[in-house]
Amino acid sequence: MLDGLKRALVLAPHTDDGEFGCGGTMARLVEGGCEVRYVAFSIATRSLPPGFAPDTLAREVRAATAELGIPESNLTVHDFDVRTFPERRQDILELLVALWEEWRPDVVFQPSHHDVHQDHQTIAQEGLRAFKRTTILGYEIPWNNFDFSYGAYLALERRHVERKVAAVRCYASQQHRRYADEDYIWNLARVHGTNVNREFAEVFQVYRLVA
Known part of the structure; x- marks a missing residue:
């Protein structure tokens, strides 16, 4: 389903969410000639x-997205205060x-609707409103998802996971978090790949598919 895509937009409530949720997919898209834009809020x-x-x-997000092949001109970083997104819902929607x-x-x-973080929920909800005319896929943040529909598996090669790991490594300020562990990232990609008879994969909730 990635073949022929020309423009992909990644919505990250906070810097690093996009890398954790779909870093390998971003690397695969860039490699295939798709223009990827990354917006952190x-x-x-x-x-x-x-x-x-x-x-x-x-x-750190500039370094991380560069590892994935995204030029700085395609990176936008806003400075909404963390954990206040519900109060800024209209600004975000606009x-x-x-x-x-x-x-x-x-x-x-974008994040899944089942993500329990209030900032992630706001981006997920307003993303559906703003982009209802195009394909929307919700990425998995396992430690925030109590429920998740495994509707789309995007296969990855080892080099794509390597790029994801390298991108996460750029976040020196976040290395104390258990989910930044390289083994965890590799194992999650391997589990998702195994589920669909591939070596590696990332998984997404399908909200809208426009083909």
Whole structure:
């Protein structure tokens, strides 16, 4: 289903969500000639560990997306305060509608509706409203998903997972989190691949498929 895609948009509530949810898929898309745009809505300054500068995640997301082959011109980083997205719902929707009108992506990757983080839920809900005329796939953030519909498996080669791991490694400020562990990333990709008789894969919830 990735063949022929020209424009893919990745919505990351916070820097690094896109890499965790669909980093391998982004690497595969870029390799196939698709233009990928990455929009992060918060640099989560209040969630940084002690000792890191306030702009740390803004710098780290630039390095991470570059590892995936995304040019800096295709990266947009907003600075909505972490855990306040429900209060900024209309502002976020207007940004997303403007993205649709400007760029008309062929596919949008966003958090799942079943993600329990309030910022992720807001992006998921407003993403459906803004991009209802195109394909929308919800990516998996396992530690936030109590329920998830495994509707689409996108197969990956080893090199795509390597790029995902390299991208996550760019987030020095987040390496204390257990889910940033390289073995976890490899094992999750391997489990999803095994489920569909592939070596590696990422999995998505299908909200709309326009072909």
